[in-house]
Amino acid sequence: MLLPLFRTLCVICLLVIFHAHKAAAAAANLNSICSTLASRLPNNRVALPRNEAYNVSTSSYAYANQQTQRPSCIVQPASATEVSLVIKLLRQSPNTPFAVRSGGHATNRGFSNIDGSVTIDLTALRAVRVLKDGVTVSIDTGASWGDVYRVLDPRRRSLNGGRASNVGIGGFLSGGGIGFFALKYGFGCDAVTNVQVVLANGDIIEANNKSHKDLFVALKGGQNNFGIVTRWDVTTVPQGNVWGGSVVYLNTTTAAQLNAFTRWKSSKNFDPASSVEQSHVYIGSINQWLVASLLFYSEPTPFPKDLKGFTDIQPQLDSSLRITNVSGMADEIQSQSTPNQYTIFSTLTIAISPTILRKIHSLWVSSVQKQSANNIAITSSLTLQSIPSPPSSPSRQNSLGFPSASTPQKDLVLVLLSSFWEDPAHGPQVEAAVQWFITEAEKTARREGVYHKFQYPNYAAAQFQDPLRSTGRLEELRKVAKRYDPTGVFQRQVRGGWKLF
Numbered sequence: 001m002l003l004p005l006f007r008t009l010c011v012i013c014l015l016v017i018f019h020a021h022k023a024a025a026a027a028a029n030l031n032s033i034c035s036t037l038a039s040r041l042p043n044n045r046v047a048l049p050r051n052e053a054y055n056v057s058t059s060s061y062a063y064a065n066q067q068t069q070r071p072s073c074i075v076q077p078a079s080a081t082e083v084s085l086v087i088k089l090l091r092q093s094p095n096t097p098f099a100v101r102s103g104g105h106a107t108n109r110g111f112s113n114i115d116g117s118v119t120i121d122l123t124a125l126r127a128v129r130v131l132k133d134g135v136t137v138s139i140d141t142g143a144s145w146g147d148v149y150r151v152l153d154p155r156r157r158s159l160n161g162g163r164a165s166n167v168g169i170g171g172f173l174s175g176g177g178i179g180f181f182a183l184k185y186g187f188g189c190d191a192v193t194n195v196q197v198v199l200a201n202g203d204i205i206e207a208n209n210k211s212h213k214d215l216f217v218a219l220k221g222g223q224n225n226f227g228i229v230t231r232w233d234v235t236t237v238p239q240g241n242v243w244g245g246s247v248v249y250l251n252t253t254t255a256a257q258l259n260a261f262t263r264w265k266s267s268k269n270f271d272p273a274s275s276v277e278q279s280h281v282y283i284g285s286i287n288q289w290l291v292a293s294l295l296f297y298s299e300p301t302p303f304p305k306d307l308k309g310f311t312d313i314q315p316q317l318d319s320s321l322r323i324t325n326v327s328g329m330a331d332e333i334q335s336q337s338t339p340n341q342y343t344i345f346s347t348l349t350i351a352i353s354p355t356i357l358r359k360i361h362s363l364w365v366s367s368v369q370k371q372s373a374n375n376i377a378i379t380s381s382l383t384l385q386s387i388p389s390p391p392s393s394p395s396r397q398n399s400l401g402f403p404s405a406s407t408p409q410k411d412l413v414l415v416l417l418s419s420f421w422e423d424p425a426h427g428p429q430v431e432a433a434v435q436w437f438i439t440e441a442e443k444t445a446r447r448e449g450v451y452h453k454f455q456y457p458n459y460a461a462a463q464f465q466d467p468l469r470s471t472g473r474l475e476e477l478r479k480v481a482k483r484y485d486p487t488g489v490f491q492r493q494v495r496g497g498w499k500l501f
């Protein structure tokens with residue numbers, strides 16, 4: 001009777017000892033990798049958990065999802081040559097996973113940080129220079145969009161960067177990038193003319209339309225599957241002041257808001273100078289439903305005709321509509337974001353119809369009500385906006401999957417559901433509610449004949465979405481990844497991000 005029990009206990013003990021031994025060996029291996037990195041790089045490039053630089057780096061992620069991750073060390077290279085050295089060292093240890101981070105605004109846990117291994121934090125690479133031609137801005141990947149606008153505004157030039165000033169360059173541009181001028185000039189990545197990339201073997205190359213064109217196109221939408229981009233050269237356009245801001249309305253205006261958005265999207269006189277992000281918001285902590293719209297016009301024209309459908313809606317609780325510059329807009333949007341909480345972003349794309357927005361809104365209300373009934377204090381936002389225009393010429397080709405002849409900017413609505421909460425224990429329930437919403441919204445869109453397969457990589461939920469497959473370019477991207485990274489460092493060792501295989 002006692003013998004089998006004794007045997008079972010022995011097996012358990014052996015397993016515990018084996019796993020403890022394995023964990024100790026892995027920790028020793030990581031200590032040695034972090035020490036080697038520190039000894040091969042100039043001083044202060046490797047931050048350990050006891051260092052202030054480590055806390056500064058982890059706390060500068062936008063959300064708790066990644067702020068709470070604990071790498072064994074954070075390496076902060078300050079040049080492409082140092083990035084190359086780091087990759088060469090890390091690939092010698094193929095069982096050591098690592099993360100790559102620029103601005104740290106990814107909403108999916110593990111996309112740009114990692115537990116118990118190495119994070120490459122690129123924020124020391126943050127120069128922004130306007131080149132001699134006065135048109136191209138050369139942006140190191142660790143800068144923020146606020147840094148870029150502060151250089152470009154005084155020169156009366158601009159580009160499609162992040163609409164909140166703290167958003168980073170690397171994740172934004174490698175995932176597409178939707179800026180204020182998206183309806184005029186397309187995705188942010190379409191204006192990129194050259195990238196400096198560190199490949200898996202440590203080579204530092206320049207990719208553009210003449211050299212490594214396949215890689216150049218893949219990096220515009222294909223995210224971190226091919227190498228680490230250290231510098232982005234981007235064409236700017238002439239741009240003076242703009243008009244816009246945020247308007248907050250009571251939720252009694254919901255029907256009027258949805259009608260205004262439907263009319264705006266259905267208009268035959270499409271005005272690409274406009275941009276609208278209409279957010280239906282629930283703030284659980286005060287049990288308040290609101291509508292908050294970001295209205296933008298790329299000329300300093302107050303209350304343009306194209307946006308009258310939104311500016312006429314009353315009552316308005318607050319409005320910051322004014323003439324300002326792009327930095328002013330981006331700083332305002334940054335100040336309205338709700339950082340440091342747990343979050344999940346998820347997305348779907350639809351064509352417009354007279355009834356679809358009402359149905360999607362009502363599904364969102366049901367999903368929020370279910371979560372509130374379970375005492376989850378969430379802030380939830382259902383945001384409607386447009387898809388950028390497709391690349392205007394073959395030299396601007398990207399990997400997002402919209403052909404040049406298509407008109408997604410007119411035809412399609414990008415839906416973003418973002419949810420925020422503080423107690424990590426609520427994560428599974430919120431995630432389940434978000435997935436329920438997306439599934440039901442997709443079913444509804446299919447029934448109405450307005451479903452579109454595109455999932456925007458920078459908004460998709462890693463738990464249940466797969467945006468690179470939605471672009472129809474997966475096979476092409478796989479070929480490029482095999483060509484530039486034959487041993488699959490960016491597929492296996494870099495765990496976070498959308499994978500190709």
Ligand SMILES: Cc1cc2nc3c(=O)[nH]c(=O)nc-3n(C[C@H](O)[C@H](O)[C@H](O)COP(=O)(O)OP(=O)(O)OC[C@H]3O[C@@H](n4cnc5c(N)ncnc54)[C@H](O)[C@@H]3O)c2cc1C
Pocket residue numbers: 062099100101102103104105106107111112122141161162163164167168169170171172173174175176177178179223224225227228229230337458459496497498
């Ligand atoms: C407050 C807020 C506002 C936002 N506003 C917008 C907006 O206006 N428009 C829009 O389109 N999106 C917006 N987003 C989404 C944003 O584009 C993505 O979160 C994007 O990934 C952020 O880029 P990052 O460099 O900060 O991300 P990171 O978290 O640093 O990286 C994201 C991913 O990109 C990879 N990556 C980063 N740098 C590199 C590099 N140099 N080389 C290779 N791979 C790299 C990382 O490995 C990771 O998988 C917003 C997000 C937030 C939280």
